[in-house]
Amino acid sequence: MARQRAFDRDAALDSAIHAFWRRGYEATSVAELTQVMGIRPPSLYAAFGDKMRLFEEAVTRYGATYGAFTVRAMAEEPTARAAIERVLREAATEYTDPAHPPGCLIVSGAENCGPESTEAEELLRSFRTTSKAAMKARIEADIHAGRLPADTDAESLTAFYAAMIQGMSKQSRDGATREALERVAELAMKAWPTPAS
Template sequence: MATEETRASKQTPAAEVAKRRGRPRSFDRDTALEQAVRSFWELGYEATSISDLTRAMGISAPSLYAAFGDKRALFDEVVAVYRQHYGGFLHRALAEEPTARRGVERGLREAATEYTLPGRPRGCLVVSAALNISPASLEVADSLREMRRATVRQIAGAIRADIASGELPGDTAADALAGYIGAVIHGMSQQARDGAQRTELEAVAELALKVWPGPAGGTAR
């Protein structure tokens, strides 16, 4: 029969694990996550190392893994935070404006501002974070690509709604027009990272809107 000492020694590892799990974090998780957003936004997924992250977040590698899992799991959280706080302006514009053109116009103008704000990385994380990615990280590239495609599909859906309502001519090529706007937004992101100023991107946005079809049976608005 096991002695009390033996039973106690068998319980020690589990007790230690429970004790470690019960320890409060010595850092603010949301603050650390915000710093991770900026690191991935600035450097991209592949180029951001665990050392880069721990230095920016002000935590140790064990703390990072305990709080966020691995690098990929952390990046998934980063993208969610980015889309909620920084990158959702086009989606909101399309949802809130009465027509696709109004939504796209607002979204492009806000992109010119958002992509060039001082004090934070330039451009769009969803566009730039998977550039120059290795085969080992293709799932990350695929995930971001699907997000970009979903944005283009949302634009196309808004255009189709305007065709159905008579706002746009029936022969408007919804997919091609949406793809064009998507390409403009992606290009604006890269130009911002290359140093373009807000006014330069606003000029790009204004020129891009000139291809938008006029309203069905009416004058341009």
């Protein structure tokens, strides 16, 4: 009979998510990870592989849990405007929730990384690119449906709102409150194009 692991893998992974979220990939050492996860290095390597594989799993879990509000908004709202407004408003709440580190792991998890952390940077970039592609697809659908002007630049509009979301993450890490970020979200939506009557 195979010996069971002496730790809760899901709880350990959630602790790793918080460590990477708080300090970023490069600044989070294996020693810190094993401490917060409550395991010894051999258990970390046996369960997750190396630090990069652990980070990859942590980011994927983050995207399916803490960061899932963006995917839900894109899937559930009837228009691109409603979806993006919901993302901004929920980001204001999620990024400032005191139950976890501020901001967004996908945005800030690989800041200030050196050449040895290229894989971590590329992983997070791929998540952001996928999110932007979903946003752009919703905007393009609204252009075709006549809910946005026919000459709307979908690429630039997507980049603008992606920049707002990323900026809100950074602002929250600098101490911005939910209320302050909600005002940012409200102002950002004033830039939304209106179709010609």
